[in-house]
Every structure is written in structure tokens, then in C-alpha cells.
Amino acid sequence: MKKLFGLIVLAAAPLAADSTALRMLQSGEPFGPMSLHLAGVDGRGEIIAVLDTGADVDSCAFAETDGSLPPVNTGTPTGGLEAGQVDHSRRKVIAYNFLFSCDQYPGVSGCDDPRDPRDWDNLGHGTIAASLAAGNRAPFSATDEGDGMAPGAQLIIQDAGFLASSACQIPGLGCPPRDVRSILQQAHLQGARIQSHQWGDRMGSFSELARQIDEFAHENPEAVIVFNSGNAGEAGERSVISPGLAKNTIQVGGTRSVNIEDAVVWERSGRGPTDGGRIKPDLVVPSYVYGSTGDGDVTTGNCEGTFSAGTSWSAPLVAGAAAVIRQFYREGRQESGEPSPSRGFEPSAALVKATLVASTHRVPFVQRNSAWIESAPTPSGEQGFGFPVLGRVLPTAPSSARLLITDDREGLAPGGVFERRVEIRSGGTIRIALAWTDYPSADGSLVHDLDLELIGASGQRFVGNAALTGGTPDRMNNVEKVEQGELSAGVWTIRVRAERVTGAQPFALVISGDLEPEGARRRLVRRR
Numbered sequence: 001m002k003k004l005f006g007l008i009v010l011a012a013a014p015l016a017a018d019s020t021a022l023r024m025l026q027s028g029e030p031f032g033p034m035s036l037h038l039a040g041v042d043g044r045g046e047i048i049a050v051l052d053t054g055a056d057v058d059s060c061a062f063a064e065t066d067g068s069l070p071p072v073n074t075g076t077p078t079g080g081l082e083a084g085q086v087d088h089s090r091r092k093v094i095a096y097n098f099l100f101s102c103d104q105y106p107g108v109s110g111c112d113d114p115r116d117p118r119d120w121d122n123l124g125h126g127t128i129a130a131s132l133a134a135g136n137r138a139p140f141s142a143t144d145e146g147d148g149m150a151p152g153a154q155l156i157i158q159d160a161g162f163l164a165s166s167a168c169q170i171p172g173l174g175c176p177p178r179d180v181r182s183i184l185q186q187a188h189l190q191g192a193r194i195q196s197h198q199w200g201d202r203m204g205s206f207s208e209l210a211r212q213i214d215e216f217a218h219e220n221p222e223a224v225i226v227f228n229s230g231n232a233g234e235a236g237e238r239s240v241i242s243p244g245l246a247k248n249t250i251q252v253g254g255t256r257s258v259n260i261e262d263a264v265v266w267e268r269s270g271r272g273p274t275d276g277g278r279i280k281p282d283l284v285v286p287s288y289v290y291g292s293t294g295d296g297d298v299t300t301g302n303c304e305g306t307f308s309a310g311t312s313w314s315a316p317l318v319a320g321a322a323a324v325i326r327q328f329y330r331e332g333r334q335e336s337g338e339p340s341p342s343r344g345f346e347p348s349a350a351l352v353k354a355t356l357v358a359s360t361h362r363v364p365f366v367q368r369n370s371a372w373i374e375s376a377p378t379p380s381g382e383q384g385f386g387f388p389v390l391g392r393v394l395p396t397a398p399s400s401a402r403l404l405i406t407d408d409r410e411g412l413a414p415g416g417v418f419e420r421r422v423e424i425r426s427g428g429t430i431r432i433a434l435a436w437t438d439y440p441s442a443d444g445s446l447v448h449d450l451d452l453e454l455i456g457a458s459g460q461r462f463v464g465n466a467a468l469t470g471g472t473p474d475r476m477n478n479v480e481k482v483e484q485g486e487l488s489a490g491v492w493t494i495r496v497r498a499e500r501v502t503g504a505q506p507f508a509l510v511i512s513g514d515l516e517p518e519g520a521r522r523r524l525v526r527r528r
Contacts, residue, residue, distance in 0.1 A: 021132075021286040022149055024262055025321055028361070028389035036324055039337060039396040043150025043323035045330065047094065048133050049187035049195040050316060052126030053170070054112075054119075054159030055093065056294020059127060060303035061135030061146060062092040062155065069298060070094060070157075072114045073186070074101035081182055083189045086156075092136065093155045095190050096120070099172030099183065100161030110163045110171070117299040123162040124294055128308060129198050130155055131292035133316035134323070137303065146292045146305045149320025152327075156192050158183065160199075170199055180209050180243070184216045184225070193326065194224045196319035197244065198312040203230065204238030204275045206444035210246035214440035217248035217349065221437050221506065224322045224349045228315040229253040229270030229281040237381055240270040245280040247444055247478050248437050250322070250353055252314040253383060254287020255363055262286060265375065265383050267367035269311055272381035276444050279468065279477050282384040283356060284363060285321075289313045321390060322352050328394055334403050337395040350435040351407045351508035357481050358433035358510040359393045360386035377467035385433075385481055393431065393512040404511040411504030412450065418496040420511070426489035428514030430454065431481070434464060434496055436507040438478045445476075449500040450507055452480040455493045473499065 020030040027033050036042070055062060057070060070093040071085035081104075086095040098104075102111040112119040121127050136151035160172030168175035173183075187195055217223055227244025229251050244251040253269035255262040266287050272280040288309040295302040328334070329351065332343030365372040366382050378386045393403055404422065412418060424430060432454060439447035451473045452464035463473055464480025474480055496507060 019147070021289050021317060022147070025149060025285060025317065025388060025390060027391050035391050035396045036394065041324055041328050041333070042152035043134060043320060043327055044152030046150060046153040046194065046323035046326050047156060047192045048150065048153050048319050048323055049156040049158055049190070049192035050126065050130045050133055051158040051160060051183065051195065051197045051199070052129045053123040053162045054121035054126045055130045055157045056121050056127045056296065056298060056302070057093050057096065057157070058298045058301050059131070059292050059294055060137045061131040061292035063301070064091055070096045073097045074114065075104035077104060077106065081186045083186045086190045088154070088191070090154070092134070093157055095156045097156065097158045097186060099158055110161070112159060112161050117297045120159065120298045121294050122296065124296070125198070125312065126157070126159065127294040128291035128306070129196065129312060129316045130157060132289060132313055133196055133320045135292050146290060149317050150323035153320070153323045156187050156190050158187060173199065177209055179212060181212050181216045184213070184223070188220060188223060193222055194319050194322045195226065196316045197225070197227045198315050200227060200230060200241035200244050202242040203232055203235065203270070204240060205242055206245065206274065206276060207242040210243035210444060211440050211442060213243050213246040214248045214438070218437055218439055221348050221350070222346060224250065224352050226250045226252060226315045226319045226322065228311040231268045231270065231310055233267055233269045233271045237271055238273065238275055240272050240274065240280045245274045245278070247278070248349070250283065250318060250356065251281040252311065252318045253281040253284040254311040254314045255284050255387060256286050256288045262387060263363065264365040264367050264372055265363050267369070272384070274444065277476050278444065279379045279381070279384055279479070282353070282479065283318060283360065284383045284387055285314045285317050287311050287314045289317070318356070321356065321388065324390065325352050325355050325394070334405055337397050345407070348407050348409070348437070348506070348508055350437050350506070351405065351510070353479065354433040354435040354508040354510040355393060356388045357385045357435065357479055358431045358512055359388040359390055361389065362386045379465055379468050379481065385479070393510065402512065402515040402517070404515070406509040408508065409506050411506040412496065412498035412501060413504050414498060414501050416498040416501070420494045421491050422494065422511060423491050423516040424487050424489060425514045425516060428487050429483070429485040430487065430492070430511065430513035430515070431483045432494055433510045434480045434507060436478050436505055446478060448502070448505040449475060450505060451497045451499050452482060453495040453497065454482045454484065455495060456488065457490050457492070
């Protein structure tokens with residue numbers, strides 16, 4: 001084996017494609033500790049909705065100890081989607097929503113009948129995706145091969161069906177696609193604050209569905225909406241798929257394929273920027289993984305798994321990571337890694353996104369025509385902000401790396417400035433990420449524009465996304481990052497400025513790095 005940029009590159013794919021995905025996202029090493037899981041941060045208390053081809057719910061990754069099936073929701077031709085059947089006492093799948101049921105599409109060939117045990121996932125794609133997000137095999141206290149990134153979380157399955165012989169292969173989305181806000185709202189009403197979607201088309205272009213997603217996210221600022229980037233990266237730039245390239249989503253590309261490891265971005269991973277020039281994807285994580293599979297029948301029981309490649313598997317891994325982050329903040333662990341109920345709060349989607357972005361490092365290579373070439377500085381269309389390693393920012397025990405967060409719900413008014421001063425150790429590194437949930441727009445362009453700056457006592461100034469802009473303020477993206485190392489010791493100012501705002505714009509700010517403990521003299525938070 002050899003080591004590249006802190007990542008071990010292995011010759012044998014299977015060793016690097018099962019539980020190593022979970023280890024990479026927590027420690028950055030394929031055989032490193034699952035430090036967050038070991039600390040009890042495994043997504044418990046969170047609900048993830050997975051929209052896909054369904055799930056084989058009697059797989060050991062999801063099955064109840066009594067073998068019961070989850071409550072079912074369908075719909076009617078005129079009344080839309082139902083959402084009322086939910087059982088929060090279940091171990092894993094608390095609601096199963098048929099989006100292409102024969103109740104809602106009577107007489108349509110291929111519609112799903114909940115009474116038919118073979119209609120719960122007639123492709124198998126959704127079963128793998130759901131297992132990667134939150135699957136949990138017995139013994140339930142351990143992390144086994146085939147477990148998900150958030151094995152403590154519960155699931156809502158949104159089964160959009162599958163028609164192999166039709167041009168409309170995912171009929172539950174509608175042909176032409178229905179208003180996606182009704183689908184997002186169904187899962188939201190059932191308690192999901194994280195939604196994972198593995199679908200899309202229209203490479204590079206901002207669609208009406210993307211605008212609808214931005215609108216839903218803006219109206220529900222705690223809703224974390226994750227999409228994959230697609231598998232058309234060989235087409236070159238602007239090959240990321242819509243509607244996942246909406247402003248207020250987290251779109252995820254992939255590292256590794258067969259015999260390829262996390263030091264390289266997979267050549268088929270959808271690439272940005274969008275047609276409007278925005279950064280997408282936002283992140284890259286493993287896209288060659290081991291996940292639980294079904295046998296096509298929810299009455300037979302099974303505990304099988306398989307290796308599979310595709311960015312469809314990257315999205316649920318990040319959805320699981322979002323569940324871990326949400327639990328971390330809900331339990332007030334940000335000070336030391338230990339639970340502190342008095343510090344706990346319900347995080348915004350912007351804070352979850354900023355936490356993921358703050359934790360990223362640049363993947364050093366990209367795959368082109370089976371060769372490895374050096375990747376561009378991040379953020380880039382190849383990998384967004386890079387590969388997230390949650391342990392870089394989320395402490396699991398008191399350590400030298402500190403985490404400071406701001407989840408501002410009041411918002412910055414026109415001309416407003418938020419400042420926070422921190423004291424950095426000599427030669428230290430700081431990582432800062434700013435994110436905000438922007439107003440929807442017809443073409444995906446920014447409505448509100450905030451700027452991130454890091455300013456030293458002697459006048460040094462670093463702006464967000466400098467590698468993308470050449471050092472000028474970013475006017476396109478609602479996520480910005482500053483990461484700087486080898487800084488001089490002293491007090492530095494982190495500034496968020498409202499460059500273009502009407503009304504007020506809430507935002508989230510994540511600061512992590514080699515910071516001195518805060519005291520009354522060192523800490524200044526100012527808003528004007």
C-alpha cells in the first residue's frame with residue numbers, strides 16, 4: 001500500500017469499500033476509528049427520508065424484531081399524497097410512502113400495490129441507498145459491514161417505483177415531473193429533517209424543479225436536502241444533474257470506483273460548475289461501497305449485501321453524516337464532545353451544510369481516462385469543497401482543535417456586519433465556512449449575497465472561495481470557505497458582511513482550528 005495526502009491507497013477494492021466509507025467520513029483513514037459512533041453520535045433521534053425505488057424492509061438492515069411491516073401511505077387521484085400513517089416506536093422504518101401506488105394511479109400498468117410483497121422495491125436501488133444512510137444490522141450496538149452512516153437514525157421510505165421498459169423510469173415523480181414540493185412536504189410532515197434523493201437529469205441546467213426545491217428549503221430552513229451529482233462526469237464540465245444543483249441543496253459527487261480509493265475523484269462523478277457558474281457538487285464522498293440488498297420480497301427475510309459503484313451511494317452517506325451532525329448539536333456537544341443539554345439546539349440546514357464544508361479537504365487527484373491527474377484547488381467543479389472528515393471539526397473529546405459556531409436566525413440587514421474575534425496559536429490553522437439558505441430565483445442566481453473575510457491584526461485579509469475568484473469576493477455562491485495554515489499568533493477577526501440583502505438574511509458560521517481557549521478579553525462578537 002502507499003499513502004497519498006494522508007489517505008491510504010489499497011490494491012484490493014473490497015477492503016476499501018465497506019465499513020471504510022464510514023471510517024473515512026469520521027477519521028479520514030480507511031482503518032481509522034469511528035470516533036463519533038464510539039462516542040454515541042450515530043444519528044439517534046434523527047429521521048432520514050430516502051426517495052428512491054423503495055426498500056426491501058425485511059432486510060436485516062431494517063427489519064423489526066417482530067417481523068412487522070411499517071405503516072403505509074399511498075394517495076388518491078385527486079387528493080394527493082397521504083402522510084398520516086407513521087409509527088415512531090419502530091426501530092428503523094417508521095413510514096413507507098408509495099408515490100406510484102395503484103390507489104393514486106388506478107389502472108396504470110406497473111403501479112405498485114402495497115399488498116404485493118414484491119412491489120416494495122422492484123429494482124433494489126433504493127434498498128442499497130437506504131442501508132447506506134441508516135441501515136443497522138444486529139447486533140444493533142455494533143457497526144457491521146452493511147451498516148449505514150447513521151445506524152441510530154430512523155427512516156422514511158418514499159417509493160417512487162420503477163418501470164424498466166418506460167421512458168419514465170421513476171413514475172412516482174410524474175411524467176412530466178409533478179411539483180416536487182408535495183413530495184418534500186410529505187416527508188417533512190412525517191418528521192424527516194433530512195431527505196436523500198438519488199435521481200435527476202438535465203445536466204448542468206437549472207430547472208423548475210430546482211427552483212421548487214430552493215423554495216421549499218427557504219420556507220423550511222431546518223430541512224437538509226441531499227442529492228447526488230450523477231454519473232456523467234466523462235461528459236466534462238456542467239455534467240452535474242438537476243434538480244440537485246439547486247442553491248439550497250447539498251449535492252454530492254464521488255471518490256473511488258473499483259480498485260480506486262478516496263485519494264481520487266471518480267471520472268464518472270458529475271462535474272460542475274452549473275450553467276450559471278455556481279459551485280456544484282458541494283462535496284465528494286465514496287461512490288464505491290458495500291450496501292445491503294433485497295431479495296424482492298418483503299415476506300422472506302434476507303441479510304445479503306453487495307459492492308456497487310455510483311454517486312447514488314454518495315448522497316445517502318452524506319444524508320447519514322447530516323444526521324450525525326444534527327444529533328451532535330441537538331445534544332449540545334460542541335464545547336467538548338460530551339452531551340450538554342443546556343447547550344443543545346435544533347440546527348438549521350445552513351449550519352449542517354457549513355459544518356460539512358468546514359470539515360473538507362481537497363482530494364489530491366481526479367481520474368481522467370483511467371489516469372490520475374492532480375486536482376484543481378478547491379472549491380472547484382471537480383469536487384466542490386472536497387471530502388468531508390467530520391472528526392476535523394466535531395470534537396469527540398476535549399482537544400487542541402476548537403469548534404465555534406453561529407446559527408444566526410435573526411439575519412443580517414442591508415449593510416449589516418457580523419464580527420467574531422479569535423486568538424490563533426502560532427503557526428496555527430483555521431477553517432471557516434459560511435452558508436445561508438437563499439431566496440429562490442428563476443435561474444438559480446443569488447438573491448442575497450454575503451461575504452466572508454478573515455482579517456489579521458497586521459492587515460492580512462483572506463476572502464471566501466479565493467481559489468475560485470482569484471481573491472475577489474464571491475458573487476455567485478451561498479457557501480463560502482476560508483482555510484489558512486501557518487498563521488501568525490494573535491487575534492484575528494472573522495467578518496460576515498451583507499453585500500446585497502433586502503430585509504434580513506439568516507446565516508450559519510462554523511470556525512474550527514488551532515484556537516486559544518476563549519476568555520472575556522479574547523472573545524468579541526459584534527453585530528451592526
